[in-house]
Amino acid sequence: MTSKKVVELFYDVASPYSWLGFEVICRYKNMWNIDLKFRPAFLGAVMKGSGNKSPTMVQKKVLYMDKDLNRLRDYFNVPMQHPADPIGVIFKKGSLSAMRFLTAVQEREGGNTKAEQVSRELFLRIWNEDKDITEPGSLSEAAVKAGLSESEIKELLELYTSPKMKDKLRSTTQDALDYGAFGLPLLVCHVNSKAEVFFGSDRFELMAHCIGEKWLGPQPEK
Numbered sequence: 442m443t444s445k446k447v448v449e450l451f452y453d454v455a456s457p458y459s460w461l462g463f464e465v466i467c468r469y470k471n472m473w474n475i476d477l478k479f480r481p482a483f484l485g486a487v488m489k490g491s492g493n494k495s496p497t498m499v500q501k502k503v504l505y506m507d508k509d510l511n512r513l514r515d516y517f518n519v520p521m522q523h524p525a526d527p528i529g530v531i532f533k534k535g536s537l538s539a540m541r542f543l544t545a546v547q548e549r550e551g552g553n554t555k556a557e558q559v560s561r562e563l564f565l566r567i568w569n570e571d572k573d574i575t576e577p578g579s580l581s582e583a584a585v586k587a588g589l590s591e592s593e594i595k596e597l598l599e600l601y602t603s604p605k606m607k608d609k610l611r612s613t614t615q616d617a618l619d620y621g622a623f624g625l626p627l628l629v630c631h632v633n634s635k636a637e638v639f640f641g642s643d644r645f646e647l648m649a650h651c652i653g654e655k656w657l658g659p660q661p662e663k
């Protein structure tokens with residue numbers, strides 16, 4: 442049996458395209474011979490660190506993205522709805538607490554299962570239910586829906602604001618920048634000791650080609 446290729450997914454729940462990339466790679470994680478590693482990162486710091494500017498600074502990009510995301514919702518079968526105030530949600534409230542919380546979930550678990558469930562609940566809160574993701578009560582609601590126990594959640598609420606989790610999120614974000622990130626999602630495939638880096642949720646076909654796997658579209662089981 443050939444060894445599994447490591448694929449890292451850098452994502453932020455404030456990024457709708459990250460949600461699309463996240464759901465697609467989750468659908469393929471057991472179909473492809475890959476070892477998927479979630480890398481919760483902070484988009485604001487990726488933008489700043491790379492000298493990029495948010496696409497929302499350009500009115501025509503905003504109008505295009507609005508249409509693009511509506512089309513992609515059906516194509517990817519991801520239940521995305523725009524929040525009433527996207528700028529307030531993404532920039533004023535932001536995702537720093539949520540990404541620290543996810544960092545803590547992953548650190549505590551040492552694996553992917555709970556991180557996957559809590560990530561999905563946070564994506565749903567912001568991009569489907571138009572609900573807060575900044576307050577401890579909101580993070581805890583997402584964790585309850587993801588099936589975490591009361592005692593796990595209590596521990597996570599103590600852990601996520603710790604210097605250790607802040608440093609961990611910072612270093613993951615730095616890893617993304619070191620791979621050349623200027624936005625998210627970022628997929629990094631390790632092939633023959635080389636890192637192949639893909640930006641966006643629209644590069645899976647090429648990525649599959651590079652790792653020698655078959656691309657069956659964003660809904661492979663349909």
Ligand SMILES: N[C@@H](CCC(=O)N[C@@H](CS)C(=O)NCC(=O)O)C(=O)O
Nearest residue numbers: 456457458623624625626641642643
């Ligand atoms: N074409 C990509 C676009 C991804 C994208 O626009 N991501 C945003 C965050 S939601 C970003 O980081 N943009 C930076 C840029 O476009 O320079 C896709 O379909 O996934």
